[in-house]
Amino acid sequence: MMQKVNLGMIGGGTVGSGVFHAWQHNGTLMAARLGVQLGFRKIAVKAFDEPRPYRIPRALMTTHWQEVVHDPEIQIVIELVGGTGIARTMVLAALAQGKTVVTANKALLSAHGPELFAAAAKHGVNLHYEASVCGGIPIIKSLREGFVANQFPAIYGIVNGTCNYILSRMAAEGADFADVLAEAQKLGYAETPPDLDVDGFDAQHKTGILASLAHGFWVRHENIHTEGIRSVSRMDMQFAQQLGYTIKLLGIVKRCQMRGANSAVQVSVYPTLIPNAHVLASVNGVFNACFVRGDVVGDTLFYGRGAGKDATASAVLSDVADAALDLKHGTEVRVPPFVDHARKGRVLPMDEIVSRYYVRLSVVDKPGVLAKISAILAAAKIGISSVVQPEGHEGESVPLILMLHDAPNGAVRKALAKIGQLTAVKAAPVMFRVESFD
Amino acid sequence: MMQKVNLGMIGGGTVGSGVFHAWQHNGTLMAARLGVQLGFRKIAVKAFDEPRPYRIPRALMTTHWQEVVHDPEIQIVIELVGGTGIARTMVLAALAQGKTVVTANKALLSAHGPELFAAAAKHGVNLHYEASVCGGIPIIKSLREGFVANQFPAIYGIVNGTCNYILSRMAAEGADFADVLAEAQKLGYAETPPDLDVDGFDAQHKTGILASLAHGFWVRHENIHTEGIRSVSRMDMQFAQQLGYTIKLLGIVKRCQMRGANSAVQVSVYPTLIPNAHVLASVNGVFNACFVRGDVVGDTLFYGRGAGKDATASAVLSDVADAALDLKHGTEVRVPPFVDHARKGRVLPMDEIVSRYYVRLSVVDKPGVLAKISAILAAAKIGISSVVQPEGHEGESVPLILMLHDAPNGAVRKALAKIGQLTAVKAAPVMFRVESFD
Numbered sequence: 001m002m003q004k005v006n007l008g009m010i011g012g013g014t015v016g017s018g019v020f021h022a023w024q025h026n027g028t029l030m031a032a033r034l035g036v037q038l039g040f041r042k043i044a045v046k047a048f049d050e051p052r053p054y055r056i057p058r059a060l061m062t063t064h065w066q067e068v069v070h071d072p073e074i075q076i077v078i079e080l081v082g083g084t085g086i087a088r089t090m091v092l093a094a095l096a097q098g099k100t101v102v103t104a105n106k107a108l109l110s111a112h113g114p115e116l117f118a119a120a121a122k123h124g125v126n127l128h129y130e131a132s133v134c135g136g137i138p139i140i141k142s143l144r145e146g147f148v149a150n151q152f153p154a155i156y157g158i159v160n161g162t163c164n165y166i167l168s169r170m171a172a173e174g175a176d177f178a179d180v181l182a183e184a185q186k187l188g189y190a191e192t193p194p195d196l197d198v199d200g201f202d203a204q205h206k207t208g209i210l211a212s213l214a215h216g217f218w219v220r221h222e223n224i225h226t227e228g229i230r231s232v233s234r235m236d237m238q239f240a241q242q243l244g245y246t247i248k249l250l251g252i253v254k255r256c257q258m259r260g261a262n263s264a265v266q267v268s269v270y271p272t273l274i275p276n277a278h279v280l281a282s283v284n285g286v287f288n289a290c291f292v293r294g295d296v297v298g299d300t301l302f303y304g305r306g307a308g309k310d311a312t313a314s315a316v317l318s319d320v321a322d323a324a325l326d327l328k329h330g331t332e333v334r335v336p337p338f339v340d341h342a343r344k345g346r347v348l349p350m351d352e353i354v355s356r357y358y359v360r361l362s363v364v365d366k367p368g369v370l371a372k373i374s375a376i377l378a379a380a381k382i383g384i385s386s387v388v389q390p391e392g393h394e395g396e397s398v399p400l401i402l403m404l405h406d407a408p409n410g411a412v413r414k415a416l417a418k419i420g421q422l423t424a425v426k427a428a429p430v431m432f433r434v435e436s437f438d
Numbered sequence: 439m440m441q442k443v444n445l446g447m448i449g450g451g452t453v454g455s456g457v458f459h460a461w462q463h464n465g466t467l468m469a470a471r472l473g474v475q476l477g478f479r480k481i482a483v484k485a486f487d488e489p490r491p492y493r494i495p496r497a498l499m500t501t502h503w504q505e506v507v508h509d510p511e512i513q514i515v516i517e518l519v520g521g522t523g524i525a526r527t528m529v530l531a532a533l534a535q536g537k538t539v540v541t542a543n544k545a546l547l548s549a550h551g552p553e554l555f556a557a558a559a560k561h562g563v564n565l566h567y568e569a570s571v572c573g574g575i576p577i578i579k580s581l582r583e584g585f586v587a588n589q590f591p592a593i594y595g596i597v598n599g600t601c602n603y604i605l606s607r608m609a610a611e612g613a614d615f616a617d618v619l620a621e622a623q624k625l626g627y628a629e630t631p632p633d634l635d636v637d638g639f640d641a642q643h644k645t646g647i648l649a650s651l652a653h654g655f656w657v658r659h660e661n662i663h664t665e666g667i668r669s670v671s672r673m674d675m676q677f678a679q680q681l682g683y684t685i686k687l688l689g690i691v692k693r694c695q696m697r698g699a700n701s702a703v704q705v706s707v708y709p710t711l712i713p714n715a716h717v718l719a720s721v722n723g724v725f726n727a728c729f730v731r732g733d734v735v736g737d738t739l740f741y742g743r744g745a746g747k748d749a750t751a752s753a754v755l756s757d758v759a760d761a762a763l764d765l766k767h768g769t770e771v772r773v774p775p776f777v778d779h780a781r782k783g784r785v786l787p788m789d790e791i792v793s794r795y796y797v798r799l800s801v802v803d804k805p806g807v808l809a810k811i812s813a814i815l816a817a818a819k820i821g822i823s824s825v826v827q828p829e830g831h832e833g834e835s836v837p838l839i840l841m842l843h844d845a846p847n848g849a850v851r852k853a854l855a856k857i858g859q860l861t862a863v864k865a866a867p868v869m870f871r872v873e874s875f876d
Contacts (some may be wrong), residue, residue: 011529022587023587023733025565025733026587026732026733026734028806029488029589030586030587033582033586033654033774034586034655034773034774035453035774037777090596091647118725119729121573130584136732136734136735136736136738137738138579138580138583138584138585140575141576141579141580141584142576142579142580142584144471144575145579145583145759146568146576146579146753146756147576147752148468148471148472148755148756148759149460149461149464149468149751149752149755149756149759150464150752151464151467173769187557204691204742216470216471230547279720282717282720294574295463295464296460296464296574296748296749296751296752296755297574297742297748297749297753298741298742298743298746298748298749299741299742299743300573300574300575300739300741300742300743301739301740301741301742302739302740302741303717303739303740304736304737304738304739304740305735305737307734308736310734310735310736311734311735311736313587313734314585314588314732314735315584316588317586317587317734318584318585318587321583321587322583322587325772325773329767329769329772331767331769334763334769334772335472335763336471336472336473347658413534427638
């Protein structure tokens with residue numbers, strides 16, 4: 001007789017029904033692979049008749065999530081409600097009941113990670129979250145297990161499909177942000193309101209999880225410098241392309257000092273110019289990718305769908321499989337949590353982070369302007385690597401593009417503020433950072 | 439007191455010393471992550487003073503591999519000897535002693551997989567082999583665990599770094615195979631003799647392992663149609679590029695019938711034209727990549743260094759970590775082997791496999807030649823999708839490029855044999871398959 005593990009799920013909408021459907025389709029295969037049978041016992045839904053892409057049998061559904069959490073037969077609870085409110089209550093309640101929890105909820109982990117992991121530890125159970133970052137890509141497993149022998153000097157992630165879709169279309173079509181966003185909303189690739197995605201918060205949640213895992217201390221979301229993609233204009237995309245770059249929203253986790261266990265780490269999210277020849281530049285549309293540099297393994301890339309019911313279901317069920325094997329063997333928490341919540345690591349403030357820059361100024365085309373600008377940069381010890389000034393008419397406002405050498409963000413911020421005050425400079429300077437992946 | 443697991447290693451050359459070095463560097467971190475201390479107890483080497491990139495302490499070394507296998511304190515034996523002769527004896531001896539074995543040896547698995555896995559099962563221990571395919575990329579773990587909820591309609595792998603290096607340089611520089619090979623040998627990217635790599639056998643070993651894992655039955659190497667890259671000429675690379683393709687050596691594992699547990703599978707290795715826009719076309723140099731299509735997760739890509747002491751060490755140590763956790767928890771074989779050696783699956787013979795084709799003929803430029811060629815193809819029901827004939831001088835030999843629609847390999851083989859016999863055709867037809875990743 002094959003051992004059986006009972007699953008309960010909270011959330012029966014798009015993703016929840018996707019998980020149920022994938023299990024219906026491949027559950028028998030999974031049992032053969034694992035030597036454990038997985039069975040759904042109860043699925044808590046908002047309403048029996050809420051719209052869902054795949055059918056869930058009426059007999060499995062309940063509208064009371066407590067029935068899932070308190071069912072003594074259920075060993076694994078899958079949380080797919082989303083958000084940071086009721087989901088927190090549900091996950092804490094399930095952990096308190098001694099149930100293993102599988103979640104895809106990055107917002108919840110970002111807001112309440114330490115509390116949730118402490119609760120899991122207290123009750124001797126595991127909290128799995130593969131689906132919270134990069135959808136179907138097994139990036140959490142790869143970092144924790146596949147790359148267990150590595151330190152991580154740098155991780156660069158395209159972790160938000162909505163932003164990548166918008167930026168890819170802007171790059172391919174020379175379109176405006178607002179137009180592409182509106183169409184993405186029509187097509188269901190962006191939500192209304194789109195803030196969580198386009199303002200970078202979703203990417204922040206995921207980048208924080210990757211950073212915590214890679215560096216072993218909990219990175220609080222307040223410490224993650226985050227900029228969204230609203231500031232990326234068609235004009236900047238075009239200038240970037242002329243210079244051999246494309247603009248992507250990157251989650252960046254980079255070790256800044258190479259010595260000591262508590263070396264400082266850059267953890268940030270912002271639109272970044274990346275060279276067209278780099279493999280991340282080819283990641284287009286709603287796809288996600290994670291470029292991981294391990295000190296032993298070298299450079300690697302993981303690529304796949306970062307969202308959607310099916311990709312998410314694949315990741316959720318891989319967590320369920322791991323949890324089921326743990327239950328089969330009586331090893332509830334097989335891989336210890338990598339994150340030591342007692343440990344204080346140092347996240348480098350943005351002003352101290354060194355990078356290269358793309359700067360676009362709107363200047364009056366008259367003699368001496370470039371001299372004044374370069375003087376300000378020179379005084380701040382910021383080097384100019386190249387200048388592009390499209391031909392204009394004397395006395396008119398023209399764009400002036402500067403590519404700057406490595407410099408601290410704080411110094412550049414201050415210099416640009418000064419430059420913005422020059423009378424010949426007609427609009428606030430636009431700045432994006434440039435990543436060379438050295 | 440943290441539990442300790444003792445390691446023994448057979449092979450102390452390039453890769454072996456790489457594993458030892460990575461453990462020296464990150465062993466403490468691994469122990470913190472795993473809650474298990476890993477310690478090297480004995481390393482069997484060919485000679486104490488054989489050249490190795492990293493030092494191994496004299497006290498750890500022995501020239502008698504039996505001392506590693508028979509040391510009762512050693513729990514995990516790492517085999518890095520390579521080849522299919524003495525390595526087989528060593529692995530079988532270690533398994534018979536109840537030791538967990540970690541190997542990077544794809545040739546050994548390809549030649550003796552069923553025997554070795556049966557021995558592991560008999561002795562209740564595990565045989566790990568992450569490093570055998572795609573070096574540092576955790577592709578075995580991702581297929582078995584990350585994608586446990588998926589069936590695999592298609593897997594395409596650039597799994598041999600030497601071939602990819604040669605083809606990348608031929609594409610970038612318009613260079614000849616022989617010249618690039620000679621230089622690759624000088625740089626240490628290709629061995630002397632280079633047959634195992636350039637004739638496709640190394641790729642065959644790895645593709646067989648991926649196919650077996652993906653489809654649950656052991657794919658014998660005799661059933662893997664294998665062609666190397668010696669037949670790729672500078673001229674074909676250039677014509678391919680004109681048509682929007684590049685040529686890569688691909689390991690292909692594709693399900694050909696969608697129904698039934700025993701559906702037939704294509705498992706093959708050959709130089710393939712792939713569209714420049716496809717993500718695999720950007721995988722250059724010694725890098726490897728594996729494009730995995732899961733029926734739930736969709737399209738994914740894994741990319742990284744496929745060989746070298748450090749990338750291999752990362753994979754070997756990830757297997758060691760898994761094995762150590764199994765020893766810690768007393769769950770020797772946690773994830774059952776996916777491959778059912780009793781099961782007979784069907785590998786489709788090459789003649790039955792349907793694909794598209796690039797054909798280059800050397801023809802005398804005179805009226806009626808194309809008519810004769812097209813008549814032979816039409817009689818075999820093979821459609822022509824495009825024709826390229828560079829301008830020549832009447833009566834002279836010129837290349838004629840045909841792109842053919844989907845057709846079975848057998849039919850195309852026979853048609854090309856007939857075409858080769860036409861008096862106007864001056865050399866044996868050159869044929870490469872074209873992959874469109876639909």
